[in-house]
Amino acid sequence: MRAFTRALSLLFFVPSLGLLGCMQVGDQELDDQDPHEPGDAIGSFAVVGKLKDDSCGADNLSAPAKWSFNLKLSRKGSTLYWLNGREAITGEIDKSGRFAFETRIEVPLSQTRGAVKGCVMVRSDAAAGKLTSSEEELSGELSYAYSVATGSDCTEYALGAEGQPLTLPCALSYSLSGVRSEQ
Secondary structure, three states: OHHHHHHHHHHHOOOOOHHHHHOOEOOOOOOOOOOOOOOEEEEEEEEEEEEEEEOOOHHHHOOOOEEEEEEEEEEEOOEEEEEOOOOEEEEEEOOOOEEEEEEEEEEEEEOOEOOEOOEEEEEEEEEEEEEOOOOOEEEEEEEEEEEEOOOOOOOOOOEOOOOOEOOOOEEEEEEEEEEEEEO
């Protein structure tokens, strides 16, 4: 039961920097660099996220309407790294400073047994935005989309924090604004 609770927390609880816990590390050649901090440091940003769109019922997911977090970025060419301390999340950035990250995590909550379908829930995270030319500020959007994998039946598991049923698929998005807090 504890593993089940952890799986639901990972999937539905939007942590202070939810995107980071779920993205896959890219297959980039990192040479002799620290794999946790590849590329050239841009710096740390004090970021504020504000709930923008919500088709899930943010209260059901214990998702805050507003939250603050620190974001550390580095880059190598057109690759932007979102550094969370555990891994370097790989995204893209163009010459004008526009960036994007995408990821997806599938959490199996039950196995298929005979005629009973198993349950696999899916969370897709995306961030897109822009760094100013001086790399002192950023703005953008961070979104979380929740769904059930094809062929799954998750009726008994799609419950929010208060035990309210969730209508899946659904999504949350946050507007982001940040200012560099240190180099």
